[in-house]
Amino acid sequence: MIPYINFQMREIIVINYICSFFFHITGSDSFQVFSILFTAIFFEGFPFIILGSLISSIIHFYVTEEHIIRIIPSNRYFSIIISALTGLVFPLCECGIVSVIKRLMEKKVPIHVCITLLTSIPIVNPVVILTTFLAFPDRLDIVIIRATAGFTISVMIGIIASFIFSGKDTDQLLKKLPADRHQNCTHCRLEKRSAAGKQNRFFQIIDHAGHELYNIGRFFIAGAFLASLFRTFISEKHFLIFTENSLLPIITMIFLAYVLSVCSETDAFIARKFIGILPDSAIMGFMLVGPMIDLKNTILLLNLFKAKTAFIFVSIILLTCFLSVLFLNNFIM
Numbered sequence: 001m002i003p004y005i006n007f008q009m010r011e012i013i014v015i016n017y018i019c020s021f022f023f024h025i026t027g028s029d030s031f032q033v034f035s036i037l038f039t040a041i042f043f044e045g046f047p048f049i050i051l052g053s054l055i056s057s058i059i060h061f062y063v064t065e066e067h068i069i070r071i072i073p074s075n076r077y078f079s080i081i082i083s084a085l086t087g088l089v090f091p092l093c094e095c096g097i098v099s100v101i102k103r104l105m106e107k108k109v110p111i112h113v114c115i116t117l118l119t120s121i122p123i124v125n126p127v128v129i130l131t132t133f134l135a136f137p138d139r140l141d142i143v144i145i146r147a148t149a150g151f152t153i154s155v156m157i158g159i160i161a162s163f164i165f166s167g168k169d170t171d172q173l174l175k176k177l178p179a180d181r182h183q184n185c186t187h188c189r190l191e192k193r194s195a196a197g198k199q200n201r202f203f204q205i206i207d208h209a210g211h212e213l214y215n216i217g218r219f220f221i222a223g224a225f226l227a228s229l230f231r232t233f234i235s236e237k238h239f240l241i242f243t244e245n246s247l248l249p250i251i252t253m254i255f256l257a258y259v260l261s262v263c264s265e266t267d268a269f270i271a272r273k274f275i276g277i278l279p280d281s282a283i284m285g286f287m288l289v290g291p292m293i294d295l296k297n298t299i300l301l302l303n304l305f306k307a308k309t310a311f312i313f314v315s316i317i318l319l320t321c322f323l324s325v326l327f328l329n330n331f332i333m
């Protein structure tokens with residue numbers, strides 16, 4: 001795991017060196033400010049990327065799909081509610097949950113349960129709640145609204161999916177893959193879990209966490225870079241346009257959440273930088289959409305499911321999140 005941490009640190013050092021180079025050439029303080037902001041965002045969130053990677057790896061090796069199936073009730077609506085709360089017990093990253101969902105569908109777990117798990121686990125889990133609190137220590141309302149809205153939206157998405165995919169067989173939704181092809185959020189293969197012995201299990205968990213850290217860290221650095229870029233080189237007066245149309249900031253932040261693909265365990269630290277510039281509802285849209293669906297997850301879904309199924313998944317999630325954020329904007333925030 002240490003080599004992957006060193007790799008991320010080298011990226012930060014290179015970016016800071018580039019900023020220093022341009023600062024000396026141009027004499028503009030903007031590059032220095034950018035460097036400070038970027039480094040601050042990175043070190044605020046990076047410890048929690050490490051924590052999330054370790055938790056995800058432990059779950060990968062010690063929690064099987066059967067454990068999840070065992071706690072899901074047969075009643076449609078009750079199963080959706082329980083599924084939306086599963087992240088409190090089994091926290092996983094956005095990447096890891098996709099491959100788990102595929103395996104659950106192969107075991108004939110209902111599609112509405114799977115899509116509820118897909119959207120709820122990355123946001124309704126103790127690690128995300130904790131990091132949101134640490135990012136917004138003076139705004140407990142944001143922490144509560146994010147967790148509550150994440151749960152509620154996941155339930156709504158599950159109910160919608162239960163009607164749209166009613167009567168659909170698993171084979172109609174999943175893409176046919178070669179038997180030897182395994183889809184995961186990291187390089188590791190599924191057989192590692194069963195082949196791992198007691199003596200080398202610890203090292204395999206660390207190895208898995210290292211690759212998880214590498215995959216997630218790249219997206220977090222991109223998000224921190226863009227947020228710092230906005231705060232440094234775009235003055236607040238340029239954001240005044242957002243106050244003239246309540247839809248524009250919400251659409252913008254949802255778009256950023258989708259494209260940046262920032263890990264849900266650290267996206268709150270990036271969202272925090274927009275406080276005072278954008279409406280709270282737009283910031284909430286960033287923190288709700290990102291964990292549920294983003295660009296990298298869409299690619300994973302397209303690799304696992306038929307294109308039509310993946311498109312329906314993404315459309316349901318984005319539309320439900322957008323309408324929910326509009327509700328928050330008009331009645332709560």
